[in-house]
Amino acid sequence: MPLIHWENILFYLLIATTVVQLFYYLYFFARLSFFKPAQKTQSQTHPVSVIICARDEDENLARNLPGVLVQQYHTSYEVVVVNDNSLDDSKYILEELRKTFKNLHIVELTQEAKLIAGKKYPLSIGIREAKHEVLLLTDADCVPATENWIDKMQDGYTSGIDLVIGYGAYHKLPGFLNKLIRFETVHSAIQYFSYALAGLPYMGVGRNLSYKKSLFLNNKGFSSINHLPGGDDDLFINKVATKHNTAIIFDAEASTLSVPKKTWKEWRKQKRRHYTTAKYYKPVHKFLLSLYAGSQFIFYPLAAATAIWFDWRIAAAIIGLRFISQLFVFYKPMKKLGESDLFGWLLFFDLWLFFYYLLFAPSLFRKAKKTW
Template structure:
């Protein structure tokens, strides 16, 4: 009878050991990303400037469609940057509001503002990449800085910091653009997702494996754009003028980051779940064109975290008497997260989210994985 019970216990406990082994393996993956990737940003310090970048002229490129209100509020803060030589190229992409007249008024006050007008063609539809390309062609300087009409620099030193980042021949500068804080869960989720995305792409850039950038705060050289044939490789994808360009052209030696608080560019977040889902679906659609190694890398990080939560919950439901083992794994991961996330959140100006980390983390991975799956079967949408 005792032998029979031993065999029965082994049979019933075997699935638990399999679940435990799977959770342990997923935990190892998660600890790797935290300790050997994200730690690079957590403990990053800006390197000393090697040359006089104050003499580097810059061209700021902004594409806008029906952005009169945002331009009226934000464009003056870009035009009044405390930098010795720069121009602002505003590409007015078939705006149907009063953008044209606002820009004419601003041009009379700011000689370094240049406007490129795009007229809609009945038989020719275009996305943002066409507008960006025209802006680049109109720029007179080699070093380009990009942002959006709904973005505003935190200080008048934004361009100086971006110029400093073009220090030792770098051709791509990855900046950071947080979203403003507002009440509600959606805002917290958007800011956490933006933080997590930035932590990932900035850390990998520091690791010599840059895979994306964000067009709200991005810089690269004009010669790199034309040498890489612009957006030709992914012109058929309506989105991705920022992340796909970086994915295609970044190397271990031509990319730097710029994350000083004075160099961060703030944006207004979406206010409805529908608008947010549409935005993330568009971004997920562009990621299908990433290099295969980058897709595998990102999928491993996201799916391992998602499955860790799923298997941990399943284990607790099916084998509640083993809860100390599962909870111990979770606590280990959480403590390491705090060790990495706290200094990183301070750098990226979202330290208030640390108190919501347990709930936001599990919701984030669930949402991103599920949305990314369905995005594989959706077509791209227009940028405006």
Template structure:
């Protein structure tokens, strides 16, 4: 099982490099989030870094907030992006301008609504760079909220997605990363001609780019808790579904092998529950059927729990059967919704 490659892998200590880093944050109408989260980036315990703030044609006070921080901090560089008819509402265009403006070779990306989980975020992410490793995957967690099943479901889905992309990267077949916490070099970006291969796809500045350029030789992953970022999760099921619709809509642009592997995982999970229900309803030896189900959950729990410990999401495993069924039903809603209408993207 590919998940065990990540689940049972021991975290390897990395040598601290302290290479110069450009932190890149692209924001569109994120004035309030910038006020709250940018200070945590500026206060990082790291000797040499700059923060490239990209204002993507915001209609609120985002640019003014950027400028107020810039007056007090010389490490900030502002890129003010105006609407362009050819790239209207395209985040990749804004990111490209920010990358070009960055002073350093090593780039670390996060979103305006994300907080570094520690003052060592830059250090723990950047220390994975080497002469061979030019693409670093990080974990973007969501804030825990008590007594909220939706919050538990969102965090379980986020954990499971991370388990998948970390495991496939470990297996030498990286297929995605998350823009909330991702790092790569300028050289890698330019060698791939930036986002040009999928510029017309509104989303995918993170997962499609990783899918395009990631390889067994150039990929690494940081699972130190100090390297995580954390974001505020959606608070309504409707908003979360709409968010996932945007994310899932890019999967059809993945490499065929990755589409097959991810589709197979989803199909097998769906068929397992369908067959379990059918067998329980037609067989008198229901104890044998329940025994098979029990074995499946024991093995799954062991693998998932070890991975969840690394990602600090252990509480999501305690309700594994309920969360797994709920996630499958949610994914079916997303698939059918995307078949009926196109999801909205970065505006």
């Protein structure tokens, strides 16, 4: 009798976990599958200030900055590069580029902000130096995917919108690690885009993010998170984003491209650093994100246990239902964001997420290092 009792418990737990997963797929992620930007009665372009912070990024600046400076944008725009105490040749590369591109504005920082962790101080300086109300943020190791990046991103500003979230992709390179990194990136993007569409925006990525200067100043910048090493993108957005003031730009032409980490060690270090800020999210966001991750984490162990001790046919049917739902809600977003080559790996990466959460969950409880 006790054995039958535990068999039933396993089955009901699997059913409950699957219902939770289907809720996220059909309530949140399906919004992105069917998303179509509202048709505008008139088009308006805004002057834009692109902000880039760099520290010892001479090679990245030489490689990527021209892609920002040659954007096809017919309204005024400037590129503000904050050179934060660089010891390499960044200063000379920027000076050479300024000879050709008059819209390049260079801010040289020669002193450290000892009481402000991460890159929030140089970013704050860049924002205050910006001439225009609409700010577009990216990193020195990023290049716009197209010459229409600025135009596409600023197109998200309609009446009442103060913040526009974009997609920061990674270059497609050979190797399994590259596929893994890109899947994790698009999986995260599907989440933060979908939550924004559901009226619960919780983060953006500093590689491709836009907001108004007045939004930054009215919220006293990063003052509430200056003591934290990270958070200049996700924690700031978590604080100021609302269902009324936030828009998404869901378009591969509006994305940026970065070179992903080349080794497992570097990638783990990067991800662990990113996850140290999630503990500071609003309670509703922490709950929803934890419930989704937790239900993913226990799904396959429960499915395996149900197959062994209850009925493998029922377990297979539940796995199939969930996977079909995944295919339905992931296909269009992955295609739209230029990641369709990963679609054939979806089942494998879904299994991999069990080990992913096992690997990075402890990072939520670590204290972050004060570097950027």
